Amino acid sequence: MPAAYTSTQRTQALALLRRRGMTRLAEFNAAGITAPTISRMGRAGEVVSLSRGLYQLPVAELGEQQSLAEAARLVPKGVICLASALAFHGLTDQLPPKVWIAIGRKDWRPRVTYPPIRIARFSDELLRRGVEHRKIAGTSVPVFGVAKTVADLFRYRRTVGDALAIEDLRQALRQPKATPAEITREAKAAGVWATMEPYVMALTSDA
Numbered sequence: 001m002p003a004a005y006t007s008t009q010r011t012q013a014l015a016l017l018r019r020r021g022m023t024r025l026a027e028f029n030a031a032g033i034t035a036p037t038i039s040r041m042g043r044a045g046e047v048v049s050l051s052r053g054l055y056q057l058p059v060a061e062l063g064e065q066q067s068l069a070e071a072a073r074l075v076p077k078g079v080i081c082l083a084s085a086l087a088f089h090g091l092t093d094q095l096p097p098k099v100w101i102a103i104g105r106k107d108w109r110p111r112v113t114y115p116p117i118r119i120a121r122f123s124d125e126l127l128r129r130g131v132e133h134r135k136i137a138g139t140s141v142p143v144f145g146v147a148k149t150v151a152d153l154f155r156y157r158r159t160v161g162d163a164l165a166i167e168d169l170r171q172a173l174r175q176p177k178a179t180p181a182e183i184t185r186e187a188k189a190a191g192v193w194a195t196m197e198p199y200v201m202a203l204t205s206d207a
Contacts, residue, residue, distance in 0.1 A: 009037040017057050021138020022073045025053040051114040067115035069136040071099040075110045078103045080143035089146050091171045147182035151190040
């Protein structure tokens with residue numbers, strides 16, 4: 001490959017990484033940047049491979065939420081959910097060992113070795129509700145909002161546990177990061193209002 005062509009690809013790759021933060025190999029290829037160019041940049045220390053097919057600049061800041069951004073890039077149709085969304089919104093100090101990410105019921109299940117992820121299946125309607133886009137490590141990450149996360153934890157309470165769902169509801173109302181009206185609306189949409197109503201009434205009456 002001509003040196004000038006390789007240099008042009010290198011410049012384009014660096015510009016893409018600065019603009020997008022973490023970048024997948026498929027995105028490089030779509031921009032006309034070949035895998036051998038990225039490999040050479042990796043050997044030269046100009047890019048860092050985070051996991052198979054996912055790269056970023058070596059000087060990029062690695063925050064505690066880095067894994068959320070990595071998962072979002074590797075599962076582009078997914079939305080950060082449940083315990084991972086709970087931690088992102090500051091409703092718990094405990095980071096889950098795996099990134100919870102929601103995908104559609106018929107979506108292909110991604111094969112991701114790192115970061116470790118845990119898949120939750122959502123209907124198309126629920127997958128579109130309450131999605132916020134937050135910037136993490138230079139990447140736009142879709143994550144469910146607080147009220148939606150509260151309702152989802154009750155929907156998945158047999159998996160995450162009743163204690164976590166109830167404590168999340170308590171913290172969301174206490175801080176406050178969601179209003180009773182917002183939580184009620186999401187609970188009804190998720191079909192769990194009958195379960196949540198006694199807790200919402202008790203917590204709001206105590207406030």
